[in-house]
Amino acid sequence: MSGYSSNMFYRTFFWGLLYVTLMLFDTFRAQDCEKMTDLNFKDSILGTSLNVRFLLYTRANISCGHLLSHQEPFSNPHFNLSSPTTFIIHGYRPTGSPPVWIYRFAEFLLNRRDMNVIVVDWNDGATNLNYWKVVKKTPRVAANITELIRKMETNGANLSSIHLIGVSLGAHISGFTGAEFNGEIGRITALDPAGPEFNGRPPSERLDPTDAQLVEALHTDMDALGYRNLLGHIDYYANGGADQPGCPRTILSGSAYFKCDHQRSVFLYMNSVNGSCPITAYPCESYADFLDGKCMDCGKFKPDGCPAFGYDVVHWREPLVRLGQTRTYFQTNEAFPFCKFGYKVDIVTWNQKLHWGYLTIKLHNGKEETQVELNHKSITFEKYVETSLLAQFDRDIQPVKEITLKFCPAKGLRPRTKLRLLSIRLTPLQNNLRPLCRYDLLLEKNKDVTFRPIPCEDSNF
Structure with a gap:
């Protein structure tokens, strides 16, 4: 056998033996x-x-x-x-x-x-x-x-x-x-x-x-x-x-x-x-x-x-x-990672008579938006009485540059079609972010009202 053929034989034998050894090792591990x-x-x-x-x-x-x-x-x-x-x-x-x-x-x-x-x-x-x-x-x-x-x-x-x-x-x-x-x-x-x-x-x-x-x-x-x-x-x-x-x-x-x-x-x-x-x-x-x-x-x-x-x-x-x-x-979303982002919403109205209805709140950051419909029950709004709600959004939109509100009156004999807000305050429940406020807003039946939030008057931020 020539030197070249001999080297090829030993090289082939070596790699073949290594391959079999690795296969047996993998088989052993798999069985283990x-x-x-x-x-x-x-x-x-x-x-x-x-x-x-x-x-x-x-x-x-x-x-x-x-x-x-x-x-x-x-x-x-x-x-x-x-x-x-x-x-x-x-x-x-x-x-x-x-x-x-x-x-x-x-x-x-x-x-x-x-x-x-x-x-x-x-x-x-x-x-x-x-x-x-x-x-x-x-x-x-x-x-x-x-x-x-x-x-x-x-x-x-x-x-x-x-x-x-x-x-x-x-x-x-x-x-x-x-x-x-x-x-x-x-x-x-x-x-x-x-x-x-x-x-x-x-x-x-x-x-x-x-x-x-x-x-x-x-x-x-x-x-x-x-x-x-x-x-x-x-x-x-x-x-x-x-x-x-x-x-x-x-x-x-x-x-x-x-x-x-x-x-x-x-x-x-x-x-x-x-x-x-x-x-x-x-x-x-x-x-x-x-x-x-x-x-x-x-x-x-x-x-x-x-x-x-x-x-x-x-x-x-x-x-x-x-x-x-x-x-x-x-509350959670329907899929991973499941978490929602909550705000405590405090509203004070100045209508003379009681109002009942539902709110939709939408947050914008300039590129994307998220919204929540607060409709699990009819909300009662009374003059100068603070109404507190929990708003849980599917995503965390930061920084919030604009907020959109929509008021939907509850069905009744004489539904109120306009809701006058003396103030609205959205306080984030996570991340220690500053509250978002706005004062003096008029919401008309089923119409979007978009505004830029401002610092809250009593905020420590």
């Missing part, structure tokens, strides 16, 4: 990665027996789940007991498929903070057309999680650093788990906790505030699949807690009609973990009072003001625990 149990509708019809699996994700294996052994969970070198640990616990799975959001949720958490994320896979057990059979398995799921946490505690983990995030039935599983530790678990997050079979139950048979040092509950489907009443130290009622914007309203939309409102809780909370668009939660007795702008004062949460919805609410833990149970409201 675990995914959630994936079942189908046939399994749902037949029903499934309970089997709980723990999948570990860390920053070292952010896209590759490692299956933890129930006997030796800490044999995995990536499991750091000195780091915080967050459990994600899914709920009822009527079709057997894994939740579409589960891996992205783990990724968001790991991008936010260095931690152990454990996905609790109980799809074998949660998959069954008979929801009531699945409910009966929830204490056994909690027992599995409790056993793992006890091993963690024995090996030096701090219970205060453990966060349980439970979705639907997973919320009550989190509660059962927390109760086993007498509320010493650091935090429980309940995402639209399941209502059927839990409504009306005593605290010992569902999630309640004593199950962790901080318990938060987000309600998005309380009129169907979710729980209606307070469950935590702070309960959030997104868009009133029932119908979510963008979700279908008729059964003709198929499965989305049943799950969209319920599932929205997960996406809203994931948005709070991502942190790109913070949402403020306003303590209030009712959604109607919230829409009327009666709940903007958060003096009892001084010096930090109204609590943030979601992941960062932990900064308000002390006042929330002190106050007992706090009901809060906020």
